[in-house]
Structures are given as C-alpha cells and as structure tokens.
Amino acid sequence: MTAWRHCVGAGRLELALRRDYQESLALLQREIGFRHIRQHGLFSDGMGVHRPYGHGGERRVLHSFTYVDQVVDAYLALGVRPFVELGFMPPGLASGDQTVFWWRGNVTPPSDRAEWAALVRGTVAHLVDRYGLDEVRGWPIEVWNEPDLKDFWQHADQDAYHDLYEAAANAVKDVDASLQVGGPALSPGADDGWLPRFAEFVAARDVPIDFVSRHAYTSGAAQHVPFGVHQTLAPAATLLEQFAAPRRQLAGTALAGLPVHITEFNSSYRPDNPVHDTALHAAYLAPVVAGAGDLVDSFAYWTFCDVFEENGIPAALFHGGFGLLTHRQIRKPTFHLYAFLARMGDQVLARGEDHLVTRDGTGRVTVLAWAPVDHTGRGPAVAGHRVRLSVPIGQHAGTAYVARSSVSEEAGNAWAAWRELGSPRSPSARQLDALHEAAEPARRHHAAPVAQGRAELDLTLAAHEVTLVEVTAVHDETPPWWDDARLLGGPGRAAGSGSGGRDD
Incomplete structure (x- = not known):
C-alpha cells in the first residue's frame, strides 16, 4: 500500500x-x-x-x-x-x-x-x-x-x-x-x-x-x-x-x-x-x-x-x-x-476498477474513487459515474460521519481557472491568490446511518473526478438538554416527541 x-x-x-x-x-x-x-x-x-x-x-x-x-x-x-x-x-x-x-x-x-x-x-x-x-x-x-x-x-x-x-x-x-x-x-x-x-x-x-x-x-x-x-x-x-x-x-x-x-x-x-x-x-x-x-x-x-x-x-x-x-x-x-x-489507512479492505477501500488503526474507513477516462480524447468526459459501496464500521448501529473531498473538471482544478483568467504567464498577486483558492478540493460532509455494522455509500462522480471519502463511527456526546428546535429561542419539541439530542 x-x-x-x-x-x-x-x-x-x-x-x-x-x-x-x-x-x-x-x-x-x-x-x-x-x-x-x-x-x-x-x-x-x-x-x-x-x-x-x-x-x-x-x-x-x-x-x-x-x-x-x-x-x-x-x-x-x-x-x-x-x-x-x-x-x-x-x-x-x-x-x-x-x-x-x-x-x-x-x-x-x-x-x-x-x-x-x-x-x-x-x-x-x-x-x-x-x-x-x-x-x-x-x-x-x-x-x-x-x-x-x-x-x-x-x-x-x-x-x-x-x-x-x-x-x-x-x-x-x-x-x-x-x-x-x-x-x-x-x-x-x-x-x-x-x-x-x-x-x-x-x-x-x-x-x-x-x-x-x-x-x-x-x-x-x-x-x-x-x-x-x-x-x-x-x-x-x-x-x-x-x-x-x-x-x-x-x-x-x-x-x-x-x-x-x-x-x-x-x-x-x-x-x-x-x-x-x-x-x-x-x-x-x-x-x-x-x-x-x-x-x-x-x-x-x-x-x-x-x-x-x-x-x-x-x-x-x-x-x-x-x-x-x-x-x-x-x-x-x-x-x-x-x-x-x-490520508488513507494501511489495511486494504477492497479494490476495484474504480475504487480503493482502506482502514486505519483507529477504525476510520477511507475510500478513494475515480471517474473513468477516455485516453483518446475523442469523446466527452464521462460525468455521472456511480460507485456504490457498503463499508464496515466498528459499531452495530448509530451513525457515521462521512467527509468527502474531490477534484474534477469543476473543483480543485487551478489549470482550468488559469485558462479562464486568460492564461497569464506571470500572474499578479491577486491572480495567484485566486489560483490557490481554485486549487482547493470541493469538500462536503453528512451523517450516514449504520445498520448491521455497515454504512452504505452511493457516490456520483463528476467528469474526471477523483474523490476521497472518510467514514468514521460517531460516538454521540450531545447533552440531553440540547434541542435544535430551540436554536432561536423557540418553544422546543412537543411533549412526548422525544428528548433533546441530534435531529435526524
């Protein structure tokens, strides 16, 4: 590895x-x-x-x-x-x-x-x-x-x-x-x-x-x-x-x-x-x-x-x-x-033609996935390629935190931004700042349910996307008095609707 x-x-x-x-x-x-x-x-x-x-x-x-x-x-x-x-x-x-x-x-x-x-x-x-x-x-x-x-x-x-x-x-x-x-x-x-x-x-x-x-x-x-x-x-x-x-x-x-x-x-x-x-x-x-x-x-x-x-x-x-x-x-x-x-782990769990799955010593599971490439350049870049995986999580039920970082034609692509800037041979300080920002991967996150010790991932990849997904079991420490409905001082949840904690 x-x-x-x-x-x-x-x-x-x-x-x-x-x-x-x-x-x-x-x-x-x-x-x-x-x-x-x-x-x-x-x-x-x-x-x-x-x-x-x-x-x-x-x-x-x-x-x-x-x-x-x-x-x-x-x-x-x-x-x-x-x-x-x-x-x-x-x-x-x-x-x-x-x-x-x-x-x-x-x-x-x-x-x-x-x-x-x-x-x-x-x-x-x-x-x-x-x-x-x-x-x-x-x-x-x-x-x-x-x-x-x-x-x-x-x-x-x-x-x-x-x-x-x-x-x-x-x-x-x-x-x-x-x-x-x-x-x-x-x-x-x-x-x-x-x-x-x-x-x-x-x-x-x-x-x-x-x-x-x-x-x-x-x-x-x-x-x-x-x-x-x-x-x-x-x-x-x-x-x-x-x-x-x-x-x-x-x-x-x-x-x-x-x-x-x-x-x-x-x-x-x-x-x-x-x-x-x-x-x-x-x-x-x-x-x-x-x-x-x-x-x-x-x-x-x-x-x-x-x-x-x-x-x-x-x-x-x-x-x-x-x-x-x-x-x-x-x-x-x-x-x-x-x-x-x-950022991936050293234990390989699975490998396929469009993905690699690993786990590290903490139990964090990582997925590297990539879109197919037409090396001839004769056709349009493939968008919408899907990678569906069921990954093992170190707990039987609950939720997992899923963080995803991606580069593609639209994200983390400073070369595309440079072209849009007019291909400046010697970019100004402001242009360099813009290029560094354009080079940052797209990042998103969500909570995924864990059932029978596994979390399901359904990844749709943009054109020429390479994505890293990090999946970590959640140990919920939300205090029992927390109620999302009262964030702006509202009345809170109706009696019998359950105690505070995370809203799903």
Missing part, C-alpha cells in the same frame, strides 16, 4: 538550493510525505563535486561536497532521503562532449575508469562519514539514467555501460558491503533483451547488484507547438504492463527476485505537455497509483514540482510541467490524488 510513497522525482540536484524548490518540498512533505527523492546531476558542473587541478606539475582531483551537504542536510530536515543517482559525467572526466538537456549534462563514458571509480568511492564515503553508515544504508544508489537511449548514453553502448556499472558498483561496495547499489534505469523503450543481457553480465562477473530499476511513460511522439507539445496517450493500464516487465524479463536469471524500483513514471515524458496540469491526468493515473504496489517495490512520480529546466526556463506558470506543484506551490489535481492517498 505504500510503494507509491517510497520515492518521488525532482529536477537536477542543484535546483534544490533554490527557495521555490525548498518551499515546494516542504509543502509536499507536510501534506504527502515521501521517503526518498531522486534526481539527475549529482556529478554535473552545477554541484562542483569533481574538481581537477594542477599542483607540483601533476594533475590532481579534489572531491568537493559543499553543495551536496547543503542539499542533503535540507532533505533530512524535511524527512526525505536521497535515492542517489550517479551521473552525469563531470566534464573534467568525460571522454567526449555530447550533452543532454538545456543545462548540458555530459553523457559520455569516463576518460579514466579508475578516476570514475575514485569519484564514486569518494562521494559515497563522504556521505557515510557525514550521515552515518546506518543512515546511508537506507539510500539506494542507482548507476546512471536510461543508458539504452543515445540521448543519455553515448551510442547507447551497452558494453560501455556494463563497464561503467561494474566500476561504480564495486566502488560503492568498497565503502561498505551493506550499501545498496543497482540499475540500469532503463527507458520504457528498451528492447526486451537489454535487461537479460545486463543480468548475464553481472552474474558472469559477480558484479554487486541489490535492486533493478527502469522507467515508464505512456505518451506517443511529440507534436510540437511553440513552448509545448501535444501527444497521444496509451491506456493507463500500459503503465502497469511496463511496471511488470522487469520481473517478466528477469525470470530464470540470477537477478530474479531482486527488488524492482520504477525510478521515473508519468503519462508524458515531456516537461511541456499540458496534460500534466489537468484533472483528466489525476483520474488517468488514479488506478495506476492505487494498484501498482502489487507489481513493484516502488514507483516514483516524475516530478514533485515544476522547478525543472531540462527544456529551458518555463515561459509561463502553467506550462505542462511534470510537477505535482507549479512554481509558487499551486497544487495540481494530481497533487491531490497523492494527498488523498496519504
């Missing part, structure tokens, strides 16, 4: 030094609370870790952790820990000049294998020295990002990646054998032979590996417009098929049975697709987030906020960014999907 919470993605590591990023992460941790955070760029120039210099006529290398320490200190203070990604190649160690992204992460192999191993060993040793072995043992360490793609690894050379992985994994274990190391963080498009070949390599050479990782996205080719794209989407169930792929591909290999982490997932792989900002997106992902824990050990939403610059600096507040939050911490509908999950 908590695989969705294990990790979340973020923009490159140096962005964590920015105020907007830090404020967004603090909000995320207050309302959702992820355990780990993963991002690119640990060894890129912006973090200044690998510092070659000359002295005494020799080339030497200083490993500097000034910015790394600031970032990790801030993370631990907020209750989130690194899911470490080793990459990209420091320019002073790179064998070529191929880069990726606006911020130019170098994606070539190291010019010196021993120096690469020393960089990994020195970085991990520093983390252990500063934060303690018991702490860092809990931080997965992933080697590189999508080496099966030419954009992320020169020529997508699998043999070169194997060499990179072997040097890094052995360097991690040189620090301490109990540290977790894994990979290969494959893209959704990796051919079915990539992972089995990797398994054969690490088994043949007895290379350390503690977990397997890959990514998952469901969007088609980008249809470009200025400052954005549009894309087709495959059915959301395609994400679940991608999540299940590593265990299927590794069956019968030496890596069968290892933990599987989906270290990136979303609908679109583009940081400028407006679908990310919509209510449709939350309803589209709801069945995935509610059910994928049966398939993998974790799946990390990419990303937690729109402080993200792979395609350059965003040109508008809403720009189709990956984030659960925009700049300035406006909550998107998909943020609320995660926030709703964070």
